[in-house]
Amino acid sequence: MFQDIRTFPMGSGPVIARMFDELGWGPIIHQRVAPGPYKLPVWLRVKALLINIGTDRTALYRVEEFYAKRDVEVLLGEGVSASDLNDDALARALDSLYEAGLEELYTTIAMHTLRKLRVINPDELFAIHADTTSLSLTGEYPDQSEFRIDRGFSKDNRPDLKQIVFGLCTVRGIGVCANVNPGNLDDHTWNHETIQKMLTQLDPQMRETGVYVADAAMVTKENLQLLADENVHFISRLPGTYKLSEQLKHAAWQRENKWQEVGCLAEARDGVTYKIQSFRRELYGRTYRFVVVRSSSLDARKEHKLDSVLEQEQKELQKAAKLLGKNVYSCEQDAQMAADAFVHEHRGTLHRLQTSVHSEQVQEKRARRGRPRKDDPAPPVRTQYRVDVQILPPEEEQVQAWRERESTFVLITDIRDDQRVPDEQILRLYKEQHEVEARFRYLKAPYHVGPVFLHKPTRVKAFGFVMLMSLLLYSALEYVIRERMKSEQEPLLLPGKRRSFRPTGLSILEMLDEMATVQVKMGGVWHRTPVRPHDPQIERVLKLLGMDLSIYAEVQKIA
Structure with a gap:
């Protein structure tokens, strides 16, 4: 006999929880992070943070409130309650992550994810896109002996605030290595340090087929020397401050009939079109290939x-x-x-x-000074x-x-074999740099990370890595959906009646916002059931992810 009923908003939480489990992140964290004195292991508290960030995007200090409104056991396992996720338990989990070594842990998880999803074909050339962004912070951080939160060049246009700098390298949109840095770190130095770290993380085969792609800040004498010494392929933009840049542009404009039409690289009909010319020139004692690119578009700046x-x-x-x-x-x-x-x-x-x-007509001055005589002729x-x-x-x-000259830029690469990698492919690999820039929008959305009320700089850094892990999980979800959509005949119908074969991860999360779990009490026993969605596309999304509605009612035992 029916006795009571309770409804819990769940949104995308069960999907994120199941992705975390299927990717095998829990055992990796558990193996590398020392357990604390709390009821829940560190990996489960990290999982709780990732579900919270991906579902509700609420600040850290409201996590317990978030879970008080949800069916916690469905999300985190049998016997877990919202009170287990108080501020102190979560803050101590951040301390444990910091002590375990954040960058090494992230890289281990990221490389495991890349292999699990089979993102890289070891026989094909692939791009490693690298970039940085800053995140402004408020508050005072008196003890900065281990990690500094400083003022620096603000990409948020907030030079008045202190900040941290996120660094990220992605392969097909999925992070491969990442770091959280002091706010005064410049991009030249970040590239040099990141290249060195990345070399220790990639296996020999990946190093042979990987191409490091970064913006103009990478091009310094020291960085080019490092890339040459380590035999790492790269593509970057030659800074306009180099005289060689203007020389190459001028040489290309002088050869008007030598432009190679590339056309539009994007799917949009009215997209930007490109023309290219390539040259071989010497820089810092080495010969590189330079591709001069002429764009049909001039940006607002x-x-x-x-x-x-x-x-x-x-x-x-x-x-x-x-x-x-x-x-x-x-x-x-x-x-x-x-x-x-x-x-x-x-x-x-x-x-x-x-x-x-x-x-x-100008009258000459008189030759003599003083008052002229009456009979003196006029000058x-x-x-x-x-x-x-x-x-x-x-x-x-x-x-x-002028517009055409300003919309012309020069790419530099050490890949001189234009038969193996044509000039057009060099341009395409570089223009895919937007994939890492797009990831930063997830990190910088104020709804996600607005109030970071963490008084210890080391916890700020650890929480930054949790955000990077959330981004990695988000990117994996998006990648799986897009890969599975390649074999579909009909596009997904997204919120706003948009149709797409390449939906963003955000649009998928928005579709799942309406999902809920119902608990019905019958005969003194509570029974769970998912609320069947009004939108049939939701069940299609779950199927593409290898899931079904049962994930909204199943309670797993904690290993």
């Missing part, structure tokens, strides 16, 4: 730069024209030569220049010449040419 360039250029031209106008020439030919020289000197400007020479009149400069707005053709 460069358009803003155009306005500034035109404004500054006009000011400088007006100043130079004013100085020229003060000069006096004795003959029209000299004045015309000065006008021509002025135009030639400023031939690289966007504004158009029109010059003209005008004459003026002779001479003709002198000046140059007038008119500054006109640039023609659209000139502006468009």
